[in-house]
Amino acid sequence: MKINRLLIGILLSLIYGSIKAQGIEFKVGDWEVVKTRAKAENKLIFVDVYTTWCGPCKKMDKYVFKDKKVGAFYNTNFISFKIDAEKEEGVDFTKIYEVNSYPSFLFIDNNGKQINRKTGALEREEFLKLGEKTLNSEKDFVSLMSAYNNGNREPEFILKYLSLLKGRGLPTEEIALWYFTMIEKENWTSLENLKLIKAYLNNPFSSVVGYLAKNKEPVRVQATLNSVYYTLFYVYKNYINTTISKRKNNKENDALLLSHISLNFYPNEADYLTFIAKRVIFSRDKNWKSYVEVVVGYVDSFKKPNALTLNECAYLFYKNNINDESALNIALSWINTALDITNKNHHNYCHYLDTKASILYKLGKKEEALLFAKRAIKKSKESGSDTNSTMDLIKKIENHS
Secondary structure, eight states: OHHHHHHHHHHHHHHHOEEOOSSOOEEOSOHHHHHHHHHHHTOEEEEEEEOTTOHHHHHIIIIITTOHHHHHHHHHHEEEEEEETTSTHHHHHHHHTTOOSSSEEEEEOTTSOEEEEEESOOOHHHHHHHHHHHHHHHHHHHHHHHHHHTTOOOHHHHHHHHHHHHHTTOOOHHHHHHHHHTSOGGGTTSHHHHHHHHHHOOOTTSHHHHHHHHTSOSSGGGOOTTSHHHHHHHHHHHHHHHTGGGSOOOHHHHHHHHHHHHHHSOHHHHHHHHHHHHHHHHHHTTOHHHHHHHHHHHHHTOSSOOHHHHHHHHHHHHHTTOOOHHHHHHHHHHHHHHHHTSOTTSTTHHHHHHHHHHHHHHTTOHHHHHHHHHHHHHHHHHHTOOOHHHHHHHHHHHHTO
């Protein structure tokens, strides 16, 4: 038996290999190979997602990953893997795991399910604590899952289990709905339970959310951020942003959602939720003509321009790859207005400059786009904001000049 294990270990080393170093040994091979090795060794996978131009990524390489203590801990407890977000399978990997900032540290089980993540450079001790927390969370999860499968339904236990499920990105709806059946309906609207609804329920058509709609504050001005009404609003908004975008074209379900929004909300929130729902639906269905019409109509409905919303709507045209020149020029006018009405020292000013650079790039005005991107970088550094997305834009502009 010992000989077989030794042979397996040697074989795995020959097949998969690793980047030998004083610190973390990053495995060589593709993603499927790494998952195979993780299964063979019954370990979690640590993934460093980086880009070649990312300064904080280089800092991690130089000062943290090569540290002896870090290497000893991560080599013992994880299969470690590095992936360039902009090359080959890294492009698909970042889409699957929705990575858009660098460096990103992902902890993934050997079936490919993410269980923890962190973005941005860390000091040695912070990085070690991140790994320790992930391991402890995994042990807790295995223990709680076993207890749940064996019939434990104590309220305190269920709440802890729900928290771990959510932390791993696993469904919570079914268990949370069961939990609420154990509570008197009159207590569903308590502050504590409203927080649970926000955290674990995502279906606006569920019995619990339906109860909120029937028992919301009768007058909008009575509703605070912790009210029944704004809990209802949060659930709908979250559902639109996380679920509708992933559903296949379903006109009946879309119509039902829009009908419920109209029935359950006062005018301001109804208008906003209708806007984002239609925006997401048209984006999902790649109906860009209707998408542009909805966004333009929404912005035109403002009595007074709002810089944050103007920036959001303008950037959506860039993000969704809208190529219509007239639409892009409208977006450019929006972001120009946002910049005009915003103090240059405001913390969002750098983001507005980035959006303007992005729109100019889409319009083919590369020199002007580069100028505003560099201004965005300067402002970001002054305000302590992240510069990764703007650096990415500059790289695109320079590569296509």
